[in-house]
Amino acid sequence: MLAINDIKFFITIAACKNFSTAAKQLNVSAPYVTQKLRSLEEKLGLILIERQGRQLKVTEHGQILIDMGSGIIRQMASIEESLRAAKDDLCGHINIIAPIGFGEKKLSPIIGQFKQQYPAVSIDLTLSDRPSWTDSPLQPDIMFYIGELTQAHLYRMVISPTRRVLCASPDYISTMPDLTTPEQLMTNQHDCIVLRENNEDVSLWRFQHIESGRECRLRVTPSLTSNIADVVKQWALYGLGIINRSEWDLITELNTGTLVELLPEYALPQVDIVALMATGESARSHKISRFLEFAKDRLKETL
Numbered sequence: 001m002l003a004i005n006d007i008k009f010f011i012t013i014a015a016c017k018n019f020s021t022a023a024k025q026l027n028v029s030a031p032y033v034t035q036k037l038r039s040l041e042e043k044l045g046l047i048l049i050e051r052q053g054r055q056l057k058v059t060e061h062g063q064i065l066i067d068m069g070s071g072i073i074r075q076m077a078s079i080e081e082s083l084r085a086a087k088d089d090l091c092g093h094i095n096i097i098a099p100i101g102f103g104e105k106k107l108s109p110i111i112g113q114f115k116q117q118y119p120a121v122s123i124d125l126t127l128s129d130r131p132s133w134t135d136s137p138l139q140p141d142i143m144f145y146i147g148e149l150t151q152a153h154l155y156r157m158v159i160s161p162t163r164r165v166l167c168a169s170p171d172y173i174s175t176m177p178d179l180t181t182p183e184q185l186m187t188n189q190h191d192c193i194v195l196r197e198n199n200e201d202v203s204l205w206r207f208q209h210i211e212s213g214r215e216c217r218l219r220v221t222p223s224l225t226s227n228i229a230d231v232v233k234q235w236a237l238y239g240l241g242i243i244n245r246s247e248w249d250l251i252t253e254l255n256t257g258t259l260v261e262l263l264p265e266y267a268l269p270q271v272d273i274v275a276l277m278a279t280g281e282s283a284r285s286h287k288i289s290r291f292l293e294f295a296k297d298r299l300k301e302t303l
Helices: 004-016 019-026 030-044 060-085 100-117 170-175 182-186 229-237 251-256 286-302
Strands: 049-052 055-058 092-099 121-128 142-146 155-162 164-168 192-195 204-209 215-219 222-226 242-246 260-262 271-277
Touching (some): 004 019, 004 030, 004 055, 004 060, 019 030, 055 060, 060 092, 092 286, 100 286, 142 286, 155 286, 164 251, 170 260, 182 204, 182 215, 192 229, 271 286
Parallel strands (some): 192 222
Antiparallel strands (some): 049 055, 142 271, 155 271, 164 242
């Protein structure tokens, strides 16, 4: 019979994709990893991994072990967590995926504070410019996302709305005509910088006049486009154009005056920060629900 440690061992090898990396991850020697894998395959009478030079390729049987074994590991962790939850001693592991900017500026401090309060919980954070459910070697418990994402198989929870602002650098503002209405963005008088994100139509910008309620939808012609948020912000700081971004990502620049808000009499649509999970049952996990509550409370203080 397979032991739970055998399953964890194999999943680690498969995720690392070579023996040397797996050995470092497991804190053992590469020969030990090779021998243990051979013993596991002999026990099962199956080939779990094919060697292709220095790289490893998981076989069909190996993938079955990963898929079913991951579920068993989560079930065992859930049992242990439920038992400890009876005395409110939070424990277990949380795999999290998040956008790079949000992860660095907002989520990593929250994780640090959570870890101080619940030291028995271990957390793995994977950051990506365009987060995907497959970015983590193991199935994630939570994927944070900003904006809309259509994933029918994922449970969606809104964590917090975030305000968007239109802004540019003082240098840009001093050299370009005054911007008094959104419609001027459609002329060749102004340069717009856009971030490609979430498969959305990034050239379509929407505004609503705060006092009158008048709505304006217009399509800008970008002078610069990137899929990296920090690149877009740097271009704006260099005085290359106007950006339409989440306020939390620009708060330092807005407070120091290196970026200046434009058209403050117009509101831009708010964007939700959401947490995605595999199932509603995962969201009810004690450690997951506690972490999400913790994150919600902290984000309310900083957004």
